[in-house]
Amino acid sequence: MTNHKNGTNGNRPAMLLPGLNGKRVVVTAGASGIGFAIAELLHKQGVRVAICDIDRAALDKASLDLAGCIAEQADVSDTSEVEAFFYKVQNEFGGLDALVNNAGIAGPTGNLEDLSPDDWRRCIDVCLTGQFLCARQAIPMIKASGGGAIVNMASAAAKHGYAYRTPYSAAKFGVVGLTQSLAKELGPDNIRVNAVLPGIIEGPRMEGVILDRAEATGVNIDAMRNTYLKSISLRRMTSPKDVATTVAFLVSDLGFNLSGQSLGVDGNVETL
Numbered sequence: 001m002t003n004h005k006n007g008t009n010g011n012r013p014a015m016l017l018p019g020l021n022g023k024r025v026v027v028t029a030g031a032s033g034i035g036f037a038i039a040e041l042l043h044k045q046g047v048r049v050a051i052c053d054i055d056r057a058a059l060d061k062a063s064l065d066l067a068g069c070i071a072e073q074a075d076v077s078d079t080s081e082v083e084a085f086f087y088k089v090q091n092e093f094g095g096l097d098a099l100v101n102n103a104g105i106a107g108p109t110g111n112l113e114d115l116s117p118d119d120w121r122r123c124i125d126v127c128l129t130g131q132f133l134c135a136r137q138a139i140p141m142i143k144a145s146g147g148g149a150i151v152n153m154a155s156a157a158a159k160h161g162y163a164y165r166t167p168y169s170a171a172k173f174g175v176v177g178l179t180q181s182l183a184k185e186l187g188p189d190n191i192r193v194n195a196v197l198p199g200i201i202e203g204p205r206m207e208g209v210i211l212d213r214a215e216a217t218g219v220n221i222d223a224m225r226n227t228y229l230k231s232i233s234l235r236r237m238t239s240p241k242d243v244a245t246t247v248a249f250l251v252s253d254l255g256f257n258l259s260g261q262s263l264g265v266d267g268n269v270e271t272l
Contacts, residue, residue, distance in 0.1 A: 019253030021046030023148075024093040026086070028076050028134055029103035031058035033203060034153070037240035038100055038247050039066055045248060050089045052076070052103075076103040076130030077122075086137035096141035097148040098251045101131040101175075104153060106205060107168040109212035120167045127171035131178060139186065147190025149251045152179045154195040154262060156269040163272075164216050165209075172197075176262050183260030192259040194250050199266020200228050202237040234267035 020042065030039040030051025036058075039049045043066045050070035053059050063071040070092055074081040089096060107123030108115050131152055142148040155172040162169035179195040186193055200206055214224035229235055246265050249255055 017045055017248055017252035017254055019256075020248065020251065022048065023097040023251070024048045024050070024089070024095060024145075025098040025100060025251060026050045026052075026089060026096060026134070026138060027100040027102055028130070029053050030100075031055055031062040031071070033205065034198065034201065034240040034243050035100075035102040036062055037244040038102060039069070041241070041244040041248050042251070043067075043069065045252075048093055050085075050093065052085045075126075076134055077125040079133055082130075082133045082137060086134075086141070090141060095145045096138055097145050098142065099134060099138040099150045100247055100251070101134055101150065101152045103127075103130050103134075104155075104171075106209055107165065107171070109164050109209070109216050111164065111216075112166050115167065123167035124171050124174075127168065128174040128178070131175060135178075135182065139191070142191055143189050148192075149255065150182065150186075150191060150193045151247050151250050152193070152195045154179070154197045156197055156199040156264060156266045157272060158195070158197055158262070159264070160269070160272040164213055165272075169272075179262065180260050187259060192250070192255060194255070194258055194260070195262040196243060196246055196250070197262055197264045197266065198238055198243045199264065199269040200232060200237045201243070202239055206237065231271050232267045232269055236267055238266055 025042055025047050027035055027039045029035040031053035039051050043049050049066055052072050052074040054075050056073050059071045063069055070089060072085045072088060074085040076082055104127040108119040152175050154175040157169040158172035158176045176195050179193055183193040210224050211221055214221040243265050246263060
């Protein structure tokens, strides 16, 4: 019996996307939030999923839902940990067809002059350099498979300046530059590279951002939440599943001729 609320039939999605069944895909920070939503949807599409995350408990839980997946603890900003993770993927999957560069952190909130250099570097290291380190390992593997896809997670903050969240916005602008450059570099190797730009994602991470910004600006938290919603044309936050369906589309054969693009999944965020 079909569940009309979420469009699923048992553990299988209502629609199987062409070209996904049997593919080998890495999803970074895949144990929770957007990353898990992506990994779960791909897994239901018949994808062999490998996830990494810094949260061991979340990895253990995710691996129960993603039967047969690789689930390794790794910090994407740590070169040796990234190399070890992809070495395991190569050994167990025998190659790779796609990379979803999802890992990121919110970074600090505050006036630029009040931010510590360590907090700035940590945000850039995870949100931008981490994507470089993972792509560096994944690209030779995808080339050896005859081509495939890379999806880099950017943000609506890559389209708008984001006051009091400067490190995050700067990193995400960098992700768009990385995406467009790699699309040109890897196109001749039949590798499609796109960026997905989520907007204001419902969940505990966004609630923390709203709280931090409310405190930084001296505004009531409910008023700050309403300010965020009023900046979205559709007046609603985006769910992790909304982002997951877009990523699955890009990795599938339906995204065969899409590369170098930055796709907003945000209800049309007008400003941040």
